Amino acid sequence: MSDFSSPEFPHARKAAEHPEGGASGSAAAGREKLIDGKAFATALTRETAEQVRAFHAEHGVTPGLAVVLVGNDPASEVYVRNKALQTHRAGMRSFMHMLPETTSEAALLTLVDRLNRDPEIHGILVQLPLPAGVDARRVTNAIAPEKDVDGLGEVNAGRLALGLPGLVPCTPLGCMMLLKSAVGKLRGLNAVVVGASNLVGKPMALLLLNEGCTVSVAHIDTVDPQALARTADILVVATGHRALVTKDWVKPGATVIDVGITRIPTDSGKTKLVGDVAFDEVAPVAGRITPVPGGVGPMTIACLLRNTLTAAKMSVASPDVF
Numbered sequence: 001m002s003d004f005s006s007p008e009f010p011h012a013r014k015a016a017e018h019p020e021g022g023a024s025g026s027a028a029a030g031r032e033k034l035i036d037g038k039a040f041a042t043a044l045t046r047e048t049a050e051q052v053r054a055f056h057a058e059h060g061v062t063p064g065l066a067v068v069l070v071g072n073d074p075a076s077e078v079y080v081r082n083k084a085l086q087t088h089r090a091g092m093r094s095f096m097h098m099l100p101e102t103t104s105e106a107a108l109l110t111l112v113d114r115l116n117r118d119p120e121i122h123g124i125l126v127q128l129p130l131p132a133g134v135d136a137r138r139v140t141n142a143i144a145p146e147k148d149v150d151g152l153g154e155v156n157a158g159r160l161a162l163g164l165p166g167l168v169p170c171t172p173l174g175c176m177m178l179l180k181s182a183v184g185k186l187r188g189l190n191a192v193v194v195g196a197s198n199l200v201g202k203p204m205a206l207l208l209l210n211e212g213c214t215v216s217v218a219h220i221d222t223v224d225p226q227a228l229a230r231t232a233d234i235l236v237v238a239t240g241h242r243a244l245v246t247k248d249w250v251k252p253g254a255t256v257i258d259v260g261i262t263r264i265p266t267d268s269g270k271t272k273l274v275g276d277v278a279f280d281e282v283a284p285v286a287g288r289i290t291p292v293p294g295g296v297g298p299m300t301i302a303c304l305l306r307n308t309l310t311a312a313k314m315s316v317a318s319p320d321v322f
């Protein structure tokens, strides 16, 4: 069972094992500062796969994840296929529903209802954003709370706000794991979350609060987000504005978690992924920092698999949580 106040961190490496590189900007110091989300995610998924095997041996149940994608945005399709691949790699079953852009809200609600009743499915994720004309809140909320592996429905969001056990949104959960690994004890630290979305910013702020941080949230109406960010021992950035956070936003030694992912064209005619943090100038100032790609993104998928296993475990334990 997930516990908002004390998530398990199976691969947490203590901060002591990672001596700080100081505020110098050498390439070597830069590498030491990196928080390797990709490696962490690989280890976490390996452990999830082991637990899936043990769970199957004990209960004869294989965890199943249903992913619903509406429309044909190429980037989303790649991402959803990657999820399916990883799901199989972890020994789980994957049920893909790729629907046309013209899919109605009623059709989506009918599908979600069917998935809710399907005993082979333990986790349901409806990829966001949904097309205009579909009420995303209504669809998200139609997912049964015990299958809501995105943690975005009102029941799980409410449980997070109350500090009760439940399913935690994957991206913030992944960020917390990386933070625990990089920083160790979070209690008493100043945390600033830049961005107040329901998907990342708000649940992130609540998780940090539940861990004993003093939390501030900067958002679109915040008068001086830079000054606020500079008070942060822990700075989490999730705005979707690339390179928003420059070195002047960061207190020397702070731990910086970059959630943003924007795909931009390169000079050679290809594309590359960049974050919300101007990595090259912030890395020398930060104590520890996540890269993009290879930081938070891989953790999101690893946590989705972990949440699916958690949901499958709950389905056999018939817990009194929901």
Ligand SMILES: Nc1nc(=O)c2c([nH]1)NC[C@@H]1CN(c3ccc(C(=O)N[C@@H](CCC(=O)O)C(=O)O)cc3)C=[N+]21
Binding pocket: 079, 125, 126, 127, 128, 129, 150, 170, 171, 261, 273, 292, 293, 294, 295, 296, 297, 298, 299, 300, 301
């Ligand atoms: N209901 C819902 N839940 C989500 O969690 C959700 C969603 N809708 N809609 C779209 C966003 C986006 N998202 C990503 C997850 C992993 C990577 C990821 O693995 N990124 C790799 C790079 C992948 C690449 O190369 O394209 C990385 O950062 O290293 C990216 C993006 C989850 N989202």
